[in-house]
Amino acid sequence: NVGQCGNQIGRQFWSIPKPPSPLPNPFLDKKYGSSQTTQPDYSSGHPFFHIDGKARCIMVDSEPKVIGATVREDQIKLKQSEATKAALASKPRPRKPDKNGMIFRGLNVIHEHHGRGNNWALGYYGPQEREGSEGSLVSLTLESVRREAERCDVFQGTFLWSSLCGGTGSGLGSRLCAEIRTQYPRRCILTACVAPFERGELPLSHYNTILAASTHQRYSDAMVLFRNDEVCAALRSLGVGGCGFQEMNSLISRTLYDLVAPSHGTSMLGPNTKLGHVKKAFRMRSFVADVAPMPSNKLVELWSTAGMAQISRKGKLQVRSSTDNGVCSRWSTGLDHLSKIIPKFDHKSNRPLTCLSFQLSLRGAKVDAKIPMKKILALKNRVADRLSCVPWNKSAGALRRLQGTTSGSKEPTICLALNRTALPGYLERVAEKGQVMFDVGAYKHWYYKHGCEEKDFEEAFATIDHVIAAYAEAARPHR
Numbered sequence: 001n002v003g004q005c006g007n008q009i010g011r012q013f014w015s016i017p018k019p020p021s022p023l024p025n026p027f028l029d030k031k032y033g034s035s036q037t038t039q040p041d042y043s044s045g046h047p048f049f050h051i052d053g054k055a056r057c058i059m060v061d062s063e064p065k066v067i068g069a070t071v072r073e074d075q076i077k078l079k080q081s082e083a084t085k086a087a088l089a090s091k092p093r094p095r096k097p098d099k100n101g102m103i104f105r106g107l108n109v110i111h112e113h114h115g116r117g118n119n120w121a122l123g124y125y126g127p128q129e130r131e132g133s134e135g136s137l138v139s140l141t142l143e144s145v146r147r148e149a150e151r152c153d154v155f156q157g158t159f160l161w162s163s164l165c166g167g168t169g170s171g172l173g174s175r176l177c178a179e180i181r182t183q184y185p186r187r188c189i190l191t192a193c194v195a196p197f198e199r200g201e202l203p204l205s206h207y208n209t210i211l212a213a214s215t216h217q218r219y220s221d222a223m224v225l226f227r228n229d230e231v232c233a234a235l236r237s238l239g240v241g242g243c244g245f246q247e248m249n250s251l252i253s254r255t256l257y258d259l260v261a262p263s264h265g266t267s268m269l270g271p272n273t274k275l276g277h278v279k280k281a282f283r284m285r286s287f288v289a290d291v292a293p294m295p296s297n298k299l300v301e302l303w304s305t306a307g308m309a310q311i312s313r314k315g316k317l318q319v320r321s322s323t324d325n326g327v328c329s330r331w332s333t334g335l336d337h338l339s340k341i342i343p344k345f346d347h348k349s350n351r352p353l354t355c356l357s358f359q360l361s362l363r364g365a366k367v368d369a370k371i372p373m374k375k376i377l378a379l380k381n382r383v384a385d386r387l388s389c390v391p392w393n394k395s396a397g398a399l400r401r402l403q404g405t406t407s408g409s410k411e412p413t414i415c416l417a418l419n420r421t422a423l424p425g426y427l428e429r430v431a432e433k434g435q436v437m438f439d440v441g442a443y444k445h446w447y448y449k450h451g452c453e454e455k456d457f458e459e460a461f462a463t464i465d466h467v468i469a470a471y472a473e474a475a476r477p478h479r
Contacts, residue, residue, distance in 0.1 A: 001059045002176060003169025005194050006161040007066040008245065011073070012253040014055060016406070017048050017261075019103060047262045047281035049103070050151055058108045058144045060137060060176075062115050062123070062168045071109060074102045107147070110140045116167025120208040121452035123171020137172060142179055149184070156284045157188030159260070160220075162212075165196040170208040174215035181219040188284040191216045192224040192256060192302075198348075198429060204443055206434035211456065213427060214463035221284075222292040224300045225423050226252050230343070237341050238308055254307030258363070258415045259287075263402035290359040290398035291417045296470035297356055299423035303342055305334040306406055306413040327364055327412050328375045334414045335379060339386050342416075349425045354475040355387035355396065356419045363402040364412025376401065387418065390475060424471040431464045 001010035049055055059067050116123040126136055149155045158180055162173030173191075181189055193216065196205045216223045231251060232243040240247055262279035292298045345352050360380050380399050389396040406413060437443065438457055447456075 001057065002160060002162040002173040003061055003166050004063070004066050005163035005166060005169050005249075006173070007059055007061055007070060008249050009161055009192075009194075009253045009256070010057065010059065011066070011070045012249050013257055014057065014070075014103070015073075016253070016257050019046075019049050019053050046279055047260075053103065054105045054108075055103045056148060056152075057104065058141060058148065059104070059110065060141050060168075060172065061111045062137065062172070064111045064113060067109055067111050071102075071104060074104055108144050110137060110144065112137060116171055118165070118202050118204055118208070119167045119446060119450060120171040120174070120204070120211045121447040121450035121456075123167040123169075123173075124175045124211075125171075125451035126175075138175055138179060141176055142183065145180060146183075155184075155187060156281075157184070157190065157221075159190045159192065159284070161192045161256075163194045163196075164209045164212045165194075165201055165205045166208070169194075170212035174212050177216055177219045188288060189220045190222050190224065190284055190287070191220045192226070192252075194252065195225055195227045195426065197228045198426065200433070204446065206430050206437060207443065207447070207457075209430050210427075210434045210464055211460045214460040217298060217463055217467055220298065221288045222298050222300055224256075224302050224417075226255075226302070227423075227426060234308065234341050251307040255302050255304040255415070258304040258306035258406055258413055259302060259361070259417065261363075261402075261406045263363070264404035287359065287417070290400075291357055291419050293357070294470075294474070296467060297419060297474060299419065299427075299467070299471075301342075301418040301420060301422060302415070303338055303418070304413060304415040305338060306415070308337070308341075328371060328379075330364070330412045331362055331379055331414055334412070335382060338414060338416060342418075343422065344386075344388070346422060346425050348429065351421075351425075352388060354421050355389045356421075356471075356474055357393060357396045357398070358383065358387060358389075358419065359398045359400055359417040361400040361402060361415035361417075362412070363415070364405050383416065387420070391477065421471050421475050424468050427464050428468050431461060431468075435461060 001007045047056075059070065061067050126138065145158065160173060160177055160180075163169030173193075177189060177191060180187075193212070195209060195213075196202075200206060202208075213223070228248065231248050235243050235247055235251060260282040262281055264279060291300050343353065360383055362376065362379070376399065380397050384397050405411065438461075444454075444457075448454075
Protein backbone atom coordinates (compact mmCIF):
# COMPACT_ATOMS: atom_id res chain seq x y z
CA ASN A 1 0.00 0.00 0.00
CA VAL A 2 1.64 3.24 -1.17
CA GLY A 3 0.52 6.76 -0.36
CA GLN A 4 -2.52 8.07 1.41
CA CYS A 5 -5.07 6.58 -1.00
CA GLY A 6 -3.39 3.17 -1.12
CA ASN A 7 -3.19 2.93 2.67
CA GLN A 8 -6.80 4.06 3.14
CA ILE A 9 -7.93 1.28 0.84
CA GLY A 10 -5.58 -1.15 2.56
CA ARG A 11 -6.92 -0.13 5.96
CA GLN A 12 -10.44 -1.17 4.97
CA PHE A 13 -9.18 -4.22 3.09
CA TRP A 14 -7.37 -5.69 6.09
CA SER A 15 -10.43 -5.26 8.27
CA ILE A 16 -12.18 -7.98 6.23
CA PRO A 17 -10.00 -11.13 6.60
CA LYS A 18 -9.61 -12.69 10.01
CA PRO A 19 -6.37 -14.36 11.13
CA PRO A 20 -6.77 -18.11 11.70
CA SER A 21 -8.00 -18.91 15.19
CA PRO A 22 -6.13 -21.32 17.49
CA LEU A 23 -7.13 -24.94 16.98
CA PRO A 24 -5.93 -28.15 18.60
CA ASN A 25 -2.88 -29.56 16.90
CA PRO A 26 -3.17 -33.38 16.68
CA PHE A 27 0.50 -33.79 15.86
CA LEU A 28 1.64 -31.99 19.03
CA ASP A 29 -1.02 -33.78 21.09
CA LYS A 30 0.28 -37.15 19.94
CA LYS A 31 3.86 -36.19 20.67
CA TYR A 32 3.38 -34.70 24.13
CA GLY A 33 0.30 -36.66 25.17
CA SER A 34 -1.79 -33.60 25.87
CA SER A 35 -5.10 -32.39 24.48
CA GLN A 36 -4.48 -28.77 25.50
CA THR A 37 -1.69 -28.05 23.04
CA THR A 38 -2.96 -25.46 20.60
CA GLN A 39 -1.49 -23.33 17.90
CA PRO A 40 -2.96 -21.05 15.23
CA ASP A 41 -4.31 -22.99 12.28
CA TYR A 42 -1.72 -21.81 9.78
CA SER A 43 -1.13 -25.36 8.59
CA SER A 44 -3.42 -24.70 5.63
CA GLY A 45 -1.12 -21.91 4.46
CA HIS A 46 -3.38 -18.84 4.61
CA PRO A 47 -2.50 -16.62 1.64
CA PHE A 48 -2.90 -13.39 3.61
CA PHE A 49 -0.91 -14.30 6.74
CA HIS A 50 2.47 -15.78 7.55
CA ILE A 51 2.93 -18.65 9.97
CA ASP A 52 3.51 -16.15 12.82
CA GLY A 53 0.15 -14.47 12.14
CA LYS A 54 1.56 -11.34 10.53
CA ALA A 55 -0.08 -9.96 7.42
CA ARG A 56 1.68 -10.18 4.08
CA CYS A 57 1.46 -6.42 3.74
CA ILE A 58 3.82 -3.44 3.51
CA MET A 59 2.52 0.06 4.23
CA VAL A 60 4.51 2.98 2.79
CA ASP A 61 3.76 6.68 2.98
CA SER A 62 5.61 9.96 3.22
CA GLU A 63 3.35 11.09 6.07
CA PRO A 64 2.39 9.19 9.24
CA LYS A 65 -1.27 10.25 9.41
CA VAL A 66 -3.03 7.40 7.59
CA ILE A 67 -0.56 4.69 8.56
CA GLY A 68 -0.68 5.82 12.19
CA ALA A 69 -4.46 5.55 12.21
CA THR A 70 -4.23 2.01 10.80
CA VAL A 71 -1.70 0.94 13.43
CA ARG A 72 -3.75 2.47 16.25
CA GLU A 73 -6.85 0.65 15.03
CA ASP A 74 -4.84 -2.58 15.01
CA GLN A 75 -3.73 -1.90 18.60
CA ILE A 76 -7.32 -1.30 19.71
CA LYS A 77 -8.42 -4.60 18.17
CA LEU A 78 -5.52 -6.34 19.91
CA LYS A 79 -6.49 -4.87 23.30
CA GLN A 80 -10.08 -6.02 22.83
CA SER A 81 -8.90 -9.48 21.84
CA GLU A 82 -6.60 -9.73 24.87
CA ALA A 83 -9.40 -8.56 27.15
CA THR A 84 -11.76 -11.19 25.72
CA LYS A 85 -9.19 -13.94 26.15
CA ALA A 86 -8.51 -12.84 29.75
CA ALA A 87 -12.23 -12.80 30.56
CA LEU A 88 -12.72 -16.26 29.13
CA ALA A 89 -9.76 -17.57 31.06
CA SER A 90 -10.94 -15.84 34.30
CA LYS A 91 -7.63 -14.03 34.54
CA PRO A 92 -6.96 -10.38 35.24
CA ARG A 93 -6.94 -8.17 32.17
CA PRO A 94 -3.39 -7.46 30.98
CA ARG A 95 -2.32 -3.84 31.15
CA LYS A 96 -0.37 -3.81 27.91
CA PRO A 97 -0.98 -6.28 25.10
CA ASP A 98 1.91 -7.99 23.43
CA LYS A 99 2.88 -6.07 20.30
CA ASN A 100 3.66 -9.36 18.61
CA GLY A 101 -0.09 -10.00 18.52
CA MET A 102 -0.66 -7.19 16.01
CA ILE A 103 -1.21 -8.36 12.45
CA PHE A 104 1.07 -5.71 10.92
CA ARG A 105 4.78 -6.29 11.18
CA GLY A 106 6.63 -3.31 12.61
CA LEU A 107 9.38 -3.32 9.98
CA ASN A 108 6.73 -3.22 7.26
CA VAL A 109 5.28 0.07 8.49
CA ILE A 110 7.43 2.67 6.70
CA HIS A 111 6.79 6.39 6.68
CA GLU A 112 8.41 9.81 6.84
CA HIS A 113 7.19 13.06 8.33
CA HIS A 114 6.96 15.24 5.23
CA GLY A 115 4.85 14.73 2.13
CA ARG A 116 5.57 14.85 -1.58
CA GLY A 117 3.54 17.95 -2.42
CA ASN A 118 1.26 16.20 -4.96
CA ASN A 119 4.24 16.16 -7.31
CA TRP A 120 5.15 13.03 -9.29
CA ALA A 121 8.79 14.10 -9.65
CA LEU A 122 9.24 14.63 -5.91
CA GLY A 123 7.69 11.25 -5.20
CA TYR A 124 9.67 9.42 -7.89
CA TYR A 125 13.11 10.95 -7.36
CA GLY A 126 12.64 11.86 -3.68
CA PRO A 127 14.26 14.73 -1.81
CA GLN A 128 17.64 15.42 -3.39
CA GLU A 129 19.48 15.36 -0.08
CA ARG A 130 18.26 11.81 0.68
CA GLU A 131 18.43 10.29 -2.78
CA GLY A 132 20.22 6.94 -2.72
CA SER A 133 20.67 6.93 1.08
CA GLU A 134 19.99 3.87 3.19
CA GLY A 135 17.16 5.51 5.09
CA SER A 136 15.13 6.54 2.06
CA LEU A 137 11.63 5.24 1.54
CA VAL A 138 12.68 3.33 -1.58
CA SER A 139 15.54 1.45 0.09
CA LEU A 140 13.54 0.63 3.22
CA THR A 141 10.60 -0.61 1.18
CA LEU A 142 12.74 -2.78 -1.08
CA GLU A 143 14.36 -4.32 2.00
CA SER A 144 10.92 -5.15 3.39
CA VAL A 145 9.91 -6.66 0.05
CA ARG A 146 13.01 -8.85 0.15
CA ARG A 147 12.20 -10.09 3.65
CA GLU A 148 8.60 -10.80 2.71
CA ALA A 149 9.68 -12.70 -0.40
CA GLU A 150 12.07 -14.84 1.65
CA ARG A 151 9.30 -15.75 4.10
CA CYS A 152 7.13 -17.14 1.30
CA ASP A 153 7.26 -20.76 0.23
CA VAL A 154 6.31 -19.67 -3.29
CA PHE A 155 6.72 -15.99 -4.11
CA GLN A 156 4.24 -15.19 -6.89
CA GLY A 157 4.86 -11.46 -7.04
CA THR A 158 3.58 -8.17 -5.65
CA PHE A 159 0.25 -6.36 -5.77
CA LEU A 160 0.84 -2.61 -5.48
CA TRP A 161 -2.00 -0.24 -4.52
CA SER A 162 -1.67 3.50 -5.04
CA SER A 163 -3.21 6.59 -6.57
CA LEU A 164 -2.39 8.23 -9.89
CA CYS A 165 -2.93 11.75 -8.57
CA GLY A 166 -0.95 12.36 -5.35
CA GLY A 167 2.79 12.79 -5.15
CA THR A 168 3.53 9.73 -3.02
CA GLY A 169 1.06 7.39 -4.69
CA SER A 170 1.91 8.37 -8.26
CA GLY A 171 5.63 9.12 -7.91
CA LEU A 172 6.81 6.69 -5.24
CA GLY A 173 4.42 4.02 -6.52
CA SER A 174 5.94 4.34 -9.99
CA ARG A 175 9.48 4.17 -8.59
CA LEU A 176 8.72 1.06 -6.54
CA CYS A 177 7.08 -0.63 -9.53
CA ALA A 178 10.22 -0.01 -11.60
CA GLU A 179 12.61 -1.10 -8.83
CA ILE A 180 10.68 -4.28 -8.04
CA ARG A 181 10.66 -5.20 -11.72
CA THR A 182 14.45 -4.73 -11.80
CA GLN A 183 15.07 -6.88 -8.72
CA TYR A 184 12.45 -9.55 -9.48
CA PRO A 185 12.25 -9.70 -13.30
CA ARG A 186 10.51 -13.12 -13.39
CA ARG A 187 7.88 -12.36 -10.76
CA CYS A 188 4.44 -10.96 -11.47
CA ILE A 189 3.59 -7.33 -10.69
CA LEU A 190 -0.05 -6.28 -10.46
CA THR A 191 -1.03 -2.70 -9.69
CA ALA A 192 -4.37 -1.33 -8.50
CA CYS A 193 -4.52 2.41 -9.15
CA VAL A 194 -7.20 4.98 -8.41
CA ALA A 195 -7.52 7.55 -11.19
CA PRO A 196 -8.66 11.09 -10.31
CA PHE A 197 -11.81 12.73 -11.56
CA GLU A 198 -11.57 13.51 -15.24
CA ARG A 199 -12.18 17.19 -14.71
CA GLY A 200 -9.04 17.29 -12.55
CA GLU A 201 -8.66 17.45 -8.80
CA LEU A 202 -5.35 19.34 -8.60
CA PRO A 203 -3.36 21.57 -10.97
CA LEU A 204 -0.87 18.73 -11.48
CA SER A 205 -3.31 15.83 -11.63
CA HIS A 206 -3.12 15.44 -15.43
CA TYR A 207 0.68 15.38 -15.40
CA ASN A 208 0.79 12.94 -12.47
CA THR A 209 -1.75 10.62 -14.08
CA ILE A 210 0.11 10.42 -17.40
CA LEU A 211 3.55 9.98 -15.82
CA ALA A 212 2.37 7.32 -13.37
CA ALA A 213 0.18 5.41 -15.83
CA SER A 214 2.98 5.24 -18.38
CA THR A 215 5.40 3.86 -15.78
CA HIS A 216 2.94 1.18 -14.66
CA GLN A 217 2.33 0.32 -18.30
CA ARG A 218 6.04 -0.30 -18.86
CA TYR A 219 6.83 -2.31 -15.74
CA SER A 220 3.66 -4.03 -14.50
CA ASP A 221 1.96 -7.10 -15.93
CA ALA A 222 -1.56 -5.73 -15.48
CA MET A 223 -2.99 -2.49 -14.11
CA VAL A 224 -6.39 -2.54 -12.43
CA LEU A 225 -7.73 1.00 -12.72
CA PHE A 226 -10.57 2.47 -10.64
CA ARG A 227 -11.89 5.79 -11.92
CA ASN A 228 -13.39 8.09 -9.32
CA ASP A 229 -16.14 9.09 -11.76
CA GLU A 230 -17.24 5.48 -12.26
CA VAL A 231 -16.98 4.64 -8.55
CA CYS A 232 -19.23 7.58 -7.66
CA ALA A 233 -21.67 6.62 -10.41
CA ALA A 234 -21.84 3.07 -9.02
CA LEU A 235 -22.49 4.41 -5.51
CA ARG A 236 -25.29 6.65 -6.75
CA SER A 237 -26.90 3.72 -8.56
CA LEU A 238 -26.93 1.84 -5.23
CA GLY A 239 -28.84 4.64 -3.53
CA VAL A 240 -25.91 5.96 -1.48
CA GLY A 241 -26.57 9.65 -0.87
CA GLY A 242 -23.11 10.91 0.02
CA CYS A 243 -20.24 9.93 -2.23
CA GLY A 244 -17.35 10.43 0.22
CA PHE A 245 -13.90 8.93 0.39
CA GLN A 246 -15.00 6.38 2.98
CA GLU A 247 -17.74 4.98 0.77
CA MET A 248 -15.48 5.00 -2.29
CA ASN A 249 -12.63 3.27 -0.47
CA SER A 250 -15.03 0.71 0.98
CA LEU A 251 -16.36 -0.19 -2.46
CA ILE A 252 -12.85 -0.45 -3.95
CA SER A 253 -11.48 -2.53 -1.06
CA ARG A 254 -14.43 -4.95 -1.14
CA THR A 255 -14.06 -5.32 -4.88
CA LEU A 256 -10.34 -6.06 -4.58
CA TYR A 257 -10.98 -8.53 -1.79
CA ASP A 258 -13.51 -10.41 -3.89
CA LEU A 259 -10.81 -10.78 -6.56
CA VAL A 260 -7.92 -11.98 -4.39
CA ALA A 261 -9.77 -13.73 -1.56
CA PRO A 262 -8.76 -17.41 -1.25
CA SER A 263 -11.13 -20.18 -2.17
CA HIS A 264 -11.80 -23.27 -0.09
CA GLY A 265 -10.48 -26.62 -1.15
CA THR A 266 -9.67 -30.04 0.26
CA SER A 267 -6.19 -31.26 1.12
CA MET A 268 -4.79 -34.77 0.86
CA LEU A 269 -5.87 -35.44 4.45
CA GLY A 270 -9.51 -35.50 3.40
CA PRO A 271 -12.44 -33.12 3.99
CA ASN A 272 -13.47 -34.66 7.33
CA THR A 273 -10.26 -33.84 9.18
CA LYS A 274 -9.67 -30.55 10.96
CA LEU A 275 -6.65 -29.85 8.79
CA GLY A 276 -8.32 -31.10 5.62
CA HIS A 277 -9.77 -27.81 4.38
CA VAL A 278 -7.19 -25.54 2.79
CA LYS A 279 -7.37 -22.06 1.31
CA LYS A 280 -6.25 -21.79 -2.28
CA ALA A 281 -4.44 -18.56 -3.08
CA PHE A 282 -5.21 -16.15 -5.89
CA ARG A 283 -3.16 -17.02 -8.99
CA MET A 284 -1.57 -13.86 -10.31
CA ARG A 285 -0.17 -15.38 -13.48
CA SER A 286 -3.50 -16.96 -14.36
CA PHE A 287 -5.20 -13.60 -13.93
CA VAL A 288 -2.72 -11.93 -16.28
CA ALA A 289 -3.06 -14.73 -18.84
CA ASP A 290 -6.87 -14.49 -18.79
CA VAL A 291 -7.33 -10.71 -18.79
CA ALA A 292 -4.13 -9.03 -20.03
CA PRO A 293 -2.20 -11.48 -22.20
CA MET A 294 -1.01 -8.82 -24.67
CA PRO A 295 1.77 -6.50 -23.43
CA SER A 296 0.24 -3.38 -24.95
CA ASN A 297 -3.23 -3.99 -23.49
CA LYS A 298 -2.87 -4.12 -19.70
CA LEU A 299 -5.71 -1.89 -18.50
CA VAL A 300 -8.30 -3.79 -16.45
CA GLU A 301 -11.63 -2.75 -14.97
CA LEU A 302 -12.93 -4.55 -11.90
CA TRP A 303 -16.59 -4.91 -10.95
CA SER A 304 -17.98 -7.02 -8.12
CA THR A 305 -21.31 -7.61 -6.42
CA ALA A 306 -19.56 -8.15 -3.07
CA GLY A 307 -18.73 -4.50 -2.46
CA MET A 308 -22.02 -3.29 -3.89
CA ALA A 309 -24.11 -5.63 -1.73
CA GLN A 310 -22.16 -4.55 1.34
CA ILE A 311 -22.69 -0.85 0.68
CA SER A 312 -26.20 -0.96 -0.72
CA ARG A 313 -28.65 0.24 1.91
CA LYS A 314 -31.63 -1.32 0.19
CA GLY A 315 -30.13 -4.78 -0.26
CA LYS A 316 -30.77 -4.79 -4.00
CA LEU A 317 -28.24 -7.53 -4.68
CA GLN A 318 -29.46 -10.08 -2.14
CA VAL A 319 -31.86 -12.80 -3.26
CA ARG A 320 -32.46 -15.35 -0.54
CA SER A 321 -32.33 -19.02 -1.44
CA SER A 322 -30.73 -22.07 0.08
CA THR A 323 -30.65 -24.60 -2.76
CA ASP A 324 -27.90 -25.14 -5.29
CA ASN A 325 -30.22 -23.95 -8.04
CA GLY A 326 -30.74 -20.85 -5.90
CA VAL A 327 -27.01 -20.16 -6.05
CA CYS A 328 -27.23 -19.98 -9.84
CA SER A 329 -30.29 -17.74 -9.60
CA ARG A 330 -28.44 -15.36 -7.29
CA TRP A 331 -25.49 -15.33 -9.65
CA SER A 332 -27.91 -14.50 -12.44
CA THR A 333 -29.50 -11.71 -10.40
CA GLY A 334 -26.11 -10.25 -9.54
CA LEU A 335 -25.12 -10.36 -13.19
CA ASP A 336 -28.26 -8.42 -14.10
CA HIS A 337 -27.40 -5.70 -11.59
CA LEU A 338 -23.82 -5.50 -12.84
CA SER A 339 -25.08 -5.19 -16.40
CA LYS A 340 -27.12 -2.16 -15.41
CA ILE A 341 -24.19 -0.47 -13.68
CA ILE A 342 -21.37 -1.24 -16.13
CA PRO A 343 -21.42 1.36 -18.93
CA LYS A 344 -21.72 0.03 -22.49
CA PHE A 345 -21.15 3.31 -24.34
CA ASP A 346 -18.55 6.06 -24.00
CA HIS A 347 -20.66 9.19 -24.26
CA LYS A 348 -17.70 11.57 -24.08
CA SER A 349 -16.00 9.89 -27.05
CA ASN A 350 -19.35 9.04 -28.68
CA ARG A 351 -18.43 5.42 -29.44
CA PRO A 352 -19.45 2.01 -28.10
CA LEU A 353 -17.14 0.12 -25.77
CA THR A 354 -15.48 -3.07 -26.98
CA CYS A 355 -14.19 -5.85 -24.75
CA LEU A 356 -10.95 -7.63 -25.63
CA SER A 357 -11.05 -10.22 -22.83
CA PHE A 358 -12.68 -10.80 -19.47
CA GLN A 359 -12.57 -13.09 -16.47
CA LEU A 360 -15.77 -14.16 -14.70
CA SER A 361 -15.31 -15.27 -11.09
CA LEU A 362 -18.24 -17.09 -9.48
CA ARG A 363 -18.02 -17.50 -5.73
CA GLY A 364 -20.44 -18.94 -3.21
CA ALA A 365 -21.19 -22.59 -3.93
CA LYS A 366 -20.55 -25.24 -1.29
CA VAL A 367 -17.44 -27.36 -1.47
CA ASP A 368 -19.35 -30.50 -2.45
CA ALA A 369 -22.16 -28.76 -4.38
CA LYS A 370 -22.89 -30.18 -7.83
CA ILE A 371 -24.02 -27.39 -10.12
CA PRO A 372 -24.59 -28.28 -13.78
CA MET A 373 -21.85 -26.89 -15.97
CA LYS A 374 -24.45 -25.87 -18.55
CA LYS A 375 -25.84 -23.25 -16.18
CA ILE A 376 -22.40 -21.87 -15.41
CA LEU A 377 -21.46 -21.68 -19.08
CA ALA A 378 -24.78 -19.97 -19.76
CA LEU A 379 -23.77 -17.18 -17.35
CA LYS A 380 -20.45 -16.82 -19.14
CA ASN A 381 -22.16 -16.61 -22.53
CA ARG A 382 -24.51 -13.92 -21.22
CA VAL A 383 -21.53 -11.85 -20.13
CA ALA A 384 -19.86 -12.25 -23.53
CA ASP A 385 -23.04 -11.19 -25.34
CA ARG A 386 -23.55 -8.07 -23.23
CA LEU A 387 -19.95 -6.86 -23.37
CA SER A 388 -19.60 -6.72 -27.18
CA CYS A 389 -16.46 -8.85 -27.32
CA VAL A 390 -14.17 -8.60 -30.33
CA PRO A 391 -14.95 -11.27 -32.94
CA TRP A 392 -11.32 -12.27 -33.54
CA ASN A 393 -10.82 -13.51 -29.96
CA LYS A 394 -12.85 -16.71 -29.77
CA SER A 395 -11.65 -17.37 -26.19
CA ALA A 396 -12.23 -13.86 -24.86
CA GLY A 397 -13.90 -15.04 -21.65
CA ALA A 398 -12.29 -17.05 -18.85
CA LEU A 399 -14.30 -18.76 -16.11
CA ARG A 400 -13.12 -18.95 -12.51
CA ARG A 401 -15.32 -20.90 -10.11
CA LEU A 402 -14.41 -20.51 -6.43
CA GLN A 403 -15.62 -22.47 -3.43
CA GLY A 404 -17.05 -20.69 -0.40
CA THR A 405 -17.83 -17.02 0.16
CA THR A 406 -15.77 -14.00 1.13
CA SER A 407 -15.35 -12.96 4.75
CA GLY A 408 -18.23 -10.97 6.13
CA SER A 409 -20.62 -12.17 3.42
CA LYS A 410 -22.76 -15.27 3.13
CA GLU A 411 -24.12 -14.46 -0.31
CA PRO A 412 -22.79 -15.76 -3.64
CA THR A 413 -20.86 -13.06 -5.47
CA ILE A 414 -19.72 -12.30 -9.00
CA CYS A 415 -16.46 -10.57 -9.87
CA LEU A 416 -15.86 -9.32 -13.40
CA ALA A 417 -12.40 -8.29 -14.64
CA LEU A 418 -12.74 -6.53 -17.99
CA ASN A 419 -10.12 -5.47 -20.52
CA ARG A 420 -12.10 -2.92 -22.56
CA THR A 421 -11.64 0.30 -24.49
CA ALA A 422 -13.15 2.41 -21.69
CA LEU A 423 -9.88 3.06 -19.84
CA PRO A 424 -7.84 3.97 -22.96
CA GLY A 425 -10.56 6.52 -23.79
CA TYR A 426 -10.15 8.05 -20.34
CA LEU A 427 -6.35 8.21 -20.69
CA GLU A 428 -6.71 9.72 -24.15
CA ARG A 429 -8.77 12.62 -22.81
CA VAL A 430 -6.43 13.17 -19.87
CA ALA A 431 -3.41 13.06 -22.20
CA GLU A 432 -4.97 15.68 -24.46
CA LYS A 433 -5.40 18.06 -21.52
CA GLY A 434 -1.90 17.33 -20.27
CA GLN A 435 -0.43 17.88 -23.74
CA VAL A 436 -2.04 21.32 -23.95
CA MET A 437 -0.52 22.23 -20.58
CA PHE A 438 2.87 20.87 -21.63
CA ASP A 439 2.91 22.79 -24.91
CA VAL A 440 2.41 26.11 -23.15
CA GLY A 441 4.92 25.20 -20.42
CA ALA A 442 2.44 25.21 -17.52
CA TYR A 443 3.86 23.98 -14.18
CA LYS A 444 6.85 22.27 -15.80
CA HIS A 445 9.30 24.04 -13.51
CA TRP A 446 7.73 22.30 -10.50
CA TYR A 447 8.92 18.99 -11.95
CA TYR A 448 12.28 20.12 -13.26
CA LYS A 449 13.48 21.32 -9.88
CA HIS A 450 13.04 17.83 -8.42
CA GLY A 451 15.04 15.94 -11.06
CA CYS A 452 12.45 15.40 -13.79
CA GLU A 453 13.46 16.16 -17.36
CA GLU A 454 11.62 16.98 -20.55
CA LYS A 455 12.30 13.52 -21.94
CA ASP A 456 10.30 12.01 -19.06
CA PHE A 457 7.22 13.86 -20.28
CA GLU A 458 7.88 12.95 -23.90
CA GLU A 459 8.30 9.25 -23.07
CA ALA A 460 5.14 9.31 -20.97
CA PHE A 461 3.03 10.88 -23.74
CA ALA A 462 4.54 8.47 -26.30
CA THR A 463 3.70 5.46 -24.10
CA ILE A 464 0.09 6.57 -23.65
CA ASP A 465 -0.26 7.23 -27.39
CA HIS A 466 1.07 3.72 -28.07
CA VAL A 467 -1.47 2.21 -25.66
CA ILE A 468 -4.33 4.14 -27.27
CA ALA A 469 -3.26 3.03 -30.76
CA ALA A 470 -2.90 -0.59 -29.61
CA TYR A 471 -6.44 -0.63 -28.20
CA ALA A 472 -7.83 1.05 -31.33
CA GLU A 473 -6.19 -1.61 -33.49
CA ALA A 474 -7.39 -4.45 -31.25
CA ALA A 475 -10.98 -3.13 -31.23
CA ARG A 476 -11.26 -2.99 -35.00
CA PRO A 477 -14.03 -5.33 -36.24
CA HIS A 478 -11.84 -6.89 -38.93
CA ARG A 479 -8.18 -7.66 -38.38
